[in-house]
Amino acid sequence: MGSCKENIDIPVSSESISINTRLSKSSVLVHGPIIVGAGPSGLAVAACLKENGVSSLILERSDCIASLWQQRTYDRLKLHLPRKFCELPLLGFPQNFPKYPTKRQFVAYMEAYAQHFSIKPIFKKVVQKAEFDEFNGLWKVQTQDYVYFSKWLIVATGENAEPFMPEIQGVEKFEGQLLHTSVYKSGLEFEKERVLVVGCGNSGMEVSLDLCRHNAFPHMVVRNSVHILPREMFGVSTFSMAMALLKWFPLRIVDKFLLLVAYLILGNTDxxxxxxxxxxxxxxxxxxxxxxVLDVGALSQIKTGNIKVMEGVREITRKGAKFIDGQEREFDTIILATGYKSNVPTWLKGCDDLFSEDGMPKKAFPNSWKGEKGLFTVGFTKRGLLGTSSDAINIAREIGDQWRLMMKK
Incomplete structure (x- = not known):
């Protein structure tokens, strides 16, 4: 479970021989779409394309599918939403999986999904540059050893391609260990240590809770306001309840209801x-x-003082940090729970019509999936795997229609 695959050179399979044409030793014409990224988004759109009779080629920079899940997540991670909201199109989770699958179970689902649809990405292919070639009307995708050409390019690298490392004054002075949550695995490594967790989103909360349960002394920076909701309300997932209520009531009424119940269950977080x-x-x-934040126990540890809440960091020092409220404390380790960012601007060129400078689509969901000249994007909706599924279905339908028209000519 969760094992990585070996790199496979071109041609990748008997199927790829039928859809790809080697133009030269280093150039390949791909007759179907090129998909960049073999995470959930890339797998979902490949499966939907196959359902529409269209073969595709996935280029993946790492050595396995769902590399963010396999290589950049902590051990205790579980899905924050019930599995029914995290399924990819055309194939659900196994019925014996729990309501909130673990990291290992989610990876197993991804691998079973790829196997079910015979999706075979080409691993260890770093896309260095992709741009539309006006001369031949094709997308030109440059990796470290090949140039691929296709009528369609699908960007599936996602919102979380690279760890976001904020600029914090004095961080270069710190003599202890500094790391991002992308390399954090377990609080077991930090037993008895004083740890500063910068960030109070779901990752920051869960890492702080994990540290607490392994006898570390976490201090969590809460710089901005944040909503904390119980993961479940009256035995029903909060997300499920919200989705059901939104079918009947205006959004602001549903928000008020959620906040009222959150106050009754969790109390006043102020x-x-x-x-x-x-x-x-x-x-x-x-x-x-x-x-x-969907609380799974961190708030109770905050109330008992096992997790200390700190205001924003003013400056990192050699031994710890100074805070905006004037406090100064020493820490053994600083963990940045500061999230991730898109890496699209580093490799996709000349696509200002679809992507903004931060690597996110300019159009809002549900209209963010389609650009010009055969460019598409999947998994940039800020709506999790539900948004990914919607994008994948729309893209596959659009390309499928174009594919069938081409086949008739």
């Missing part, structure tokens, strides 16, 4: 130094993509 935004959790998510 009292422990965590202020709520003025905008409701769903409205804020839709407007900014900022996800509310």
């Amino acid at each position: 009292s422990v130094g965590i202020k709520r935004p003025k905008t409701g959790p769903i409205e804020l998510k839709n407007a900014t993509g900022k996800t509310p």
